[in-house]
Amino acid sequence: MPWLTGFPRKEVPWFPTIDAKKCVGCGMCMNCGKNVYDWVEGKAVVARPYDCAVGCSTCAALCQGKAISFPEVGPVRAIYVREKIWTKVKEQLVEQSKIPSQEGE
Numbered sequence: 001m002p003w004l005t006g007f008p009r010k011e012v013p014w015f016p017t018i019d020a021k022k023c024v025g026c027g028m029c030m031n032c033g034k035n036v037y038d039w040v041e042g043k044a045v046v047a048r049p050y051d052c053a054v055g056c057s058t059c060a061a062l063c064q065g066k067a068i069s070f071p072e073v074g075p076v077r078a079i080y081v082r083e084k085i086w087t088k089v090k091e092q093l094v095e096q097s098k099i100p101s102q103e104g105e
């Protein structure tokens with residue numbers, strides 16, 4: 001998948017944080033497809049933060065305790081601009097025939 005087009009994942013500040021006091025142990029975050037969480041003593045913990053998909057916030061949306069938060073998206077978008085990641089991702093999507101090379105083709 002293109003996503004960061006080679007830019008180091010650990011330089012992108014996007015990962016979940018759990019407020020342990022709010023966690024009600026519902027387990028919904030354990031459904032994360034990226035296996036970011038571990039289950040420890042009846043609650044979830046963030047075990048692999050940089051495996052989180054940049055921009056995803058599904059677990060926060062479904063968290064019954066509203067215990068999961070993410071950093072501000074502004075700095076992430078600034079990296080995308082600075083590193084031309086949007087342009088590179090689009091080029092790769094065209095190469096993979098997932099989108100046409102130009103609108104209306």
Ligand code: SF4
Binds near residue numbers: 032036051
């Ligand atoms: S935001 Fe998405 S990828 Fe990241 S931990 Fe939550 S469900 Fe997993």
Ligand code: SF4
Binds near residue numbers: 059
């Ligand atoms: S989804 Fe929220 S409340 Fe449920 S286990 Fe995960 S952090 Fe705790």
